[in-house]
Amino acid sequence: MxxxxxxxxxxxxxxxxxxxxxxxxxxxxxxxxxxxxxxxxxxxxxxxxxxxxxxxxxxxxxxxxxxxxxxxxxxxxxxxxxxxxxxxxxxxxxxxxxxxxxxxxxxxxxxxxxxxxxxxxxxxxxxxxxxxxxxxxxxxxxxxxxxxxxxxxxxxxxxxxxxxxxxxxxxxxxxxxLKDFGIPTIVKPKDGIIRFLSFGTINYAKNIDLLIDAACVLYDKGYRNFRVSINGMCKDWSFYQTKIKYPELFDIDIRSIDNSEIANLFASADYFVQPYRVVSQSGPTKISFNYNLPIIASNLPGFSDEILENVNGYLFEPGNVNDLVRVMASAIDTYTCDYSKLKASMAEHTERYYxxxxxxxxxxxxxxxxxxx
Structure with a gap:
């Protein structure tokens, strides 16, 4: 037939x-x-x-x-x-x-x-x-x-x-x-550094300046064992650059990221951070699900539909730098005892629903x- x-x-x-x-x-x-x-x-x-x-x-x-x-x-x-x-x-x-x-x-x-x-x-x-x-x-x-x-x-x-x-x-x-960009060719370094990843086109709605501010506040609070990796195209990077008080905290790559590079980006991080001001649904979230990378995101309906607290990530009050600092600090402080359990629950949840x-x-x-x- x-x-x-x-x-x-x-x-x-x-x-x-x-x-x-x-x-x-x-x-x-x-x-x-x-x-x-x-x-x-x-x-x-x-x-x-x-x-x-x-x-x-x-x-x-x-x-x-x-x-x-x-x-x-x-x-x-x-x-x-x-x-x-x-x-x-x-x-x-x-x-x-x-x-x-x-x-x-x-x-x-x-x-x-x-x-x-x-x-x-x-x-x-x-x-x-x-x-x-x-x-x-x-x-x-x-x-x-x-x-x-x-x-x-x-x-x-x-x-x-x-x-x-x-x-x-x-x-x-x-x-x-799920968005699959191939098998990573690198393994995340075991150097005690917690890596927070930002990936995608950078604009007002993505609110990456909040992540930069939060990282600088964390540094001011005495945290040293973390880095923030920011990757993507931006038309006005000079605005964001002025907010970076501690350049040594940041790995910056401002350009259109080739599809062949995406798998290694996600494999090299511990958390994917999405501090958006507004979201409908997020394609990069599905990249993170695919590579089993826990997410820290604004508590907006487009995220809370799919990101569950302590299951596949953490949510914070949108636009609140202190709440983002709280979540990032907790992610660092509890990494040794909680991170592997979070990864396991995320993998199980992704398999069940996606x-x-x-x-x-x-x-x-x-x-x-x-x-x-």
Whole structure:
């Protein structure tokens, strides 16, 4: 019996959400997939990253499109129309659109497509302070989500927010899959130094200055056996640099971190710190889960949905430097007696709730349900 076909659309910024080998293998047992991958001007992934998964699955075809202009350049309307036509040519049974509509030039592609068995993802319940052009985004969200019946989201708290704005939507809630960037080639040094890692694009919403301030306060309190590693792209690093009172505490690498370097970054740390001002759900959190690295994060719904106190990490009051200092100091003080137990409970929790089998089964159930309606 022929399988039903999914046309699955993923932009470069969300490829690490979808390029999960086990998930795709499992879904491909039930559905054929034509995968349309959209590369941005400064794409993180490349076509060769898809060679293995394509080779291993004969019922997976992949088509690549490349954007040569900035997101809101009106010239992008032409490539978006081409994408819409490419989707329609496939005559899919289901369209799974993991491509958020952030620009008016993407609307013609959206309007070209049939909506009966169409699933649109939403990564945020509403536009938040970390997103530019909020008024435009809110208009685009109304134009898109008021016209689709099925929405897939990745966080319970964000789904609750979204439902308030779009009460007629049928919302599926599937956690982001674990993000695997390969096997580390290094082992964390056993030198008595506790290493706190920050990774990802640095901007106002990420609140990395709070982590810098907390590290300096810890030093002032007499702590010496720790380091903070900050890694990622930043447009205004000079602002953060001025806050660093003790340079010897920090390992700084301000640039776009290549995918091939990520596994070693997480393997070299003891804790992953996310002091965000706002969060919907976090991709880097799933990297940390994958490498079994306990997390210290702001007590925001996007984190507290998945980070449980003394199970896979610790939470602190958002924006409160003294509370972050308290948690970091406790992590250092209790490291010898508690850290191995925390790692063990984290591994067990991740296997129970985020195993590839569990995530893949939820996608299959979603597609089956949409087809039946």
């Amino acid at each position: 022929n399988k039903k076909k999914i046309c699955w659309i993923t932009p470069d910024c969300f490829i690490d959400c979808d390029l999960n080998y086990f998930n795709m293998h499992e879904i491909l047992k039930h559905y054929d997939i034509h995968w349309i991958v959209l590369f941005s001007r400064n794409n993180r992934f490349k076509e060769s990253d898809f060679e293995q998964i394509k080779k291993e699955n004969t019922n997976l075809t992949i088509e690549f499109f490349r954007f040569n202009y900035k997101m809101r350049n009106p010239k992008n309307v032409l490539i978006n129309i081409r994408i819409g036509k490419a989707i329609k040519r496939q005559a899919p049974d289901i369209i799974y659109m993991n491509y958020s509509i952030y620009s008016p030039w993407e609307l013609p592609m959206f309007y070209l497509l049939p909506k009966r068995h169409y699933i649109q993802t939403a990564h945020q319940g509403e536009a938040h302070i970390g997103m530019g052009h909020k008024k435009l985004l809110n208009v685009l969200r109304r134009l898109v989500y008021s016209r689709v019946k099925y929405v897939n989201m990745f966080s319970k708290s964000q789904a609750g927010l979204f439902q308030k704005h779009f009460p007629n939507s049928k919302i599926f809630k599937i956690p982001l899959a 195993s590839a089998e569990k995530i893949a089964s939820q996608y299959i159930e979603m597609f089956d349900e949409v087809l039946c309606r």
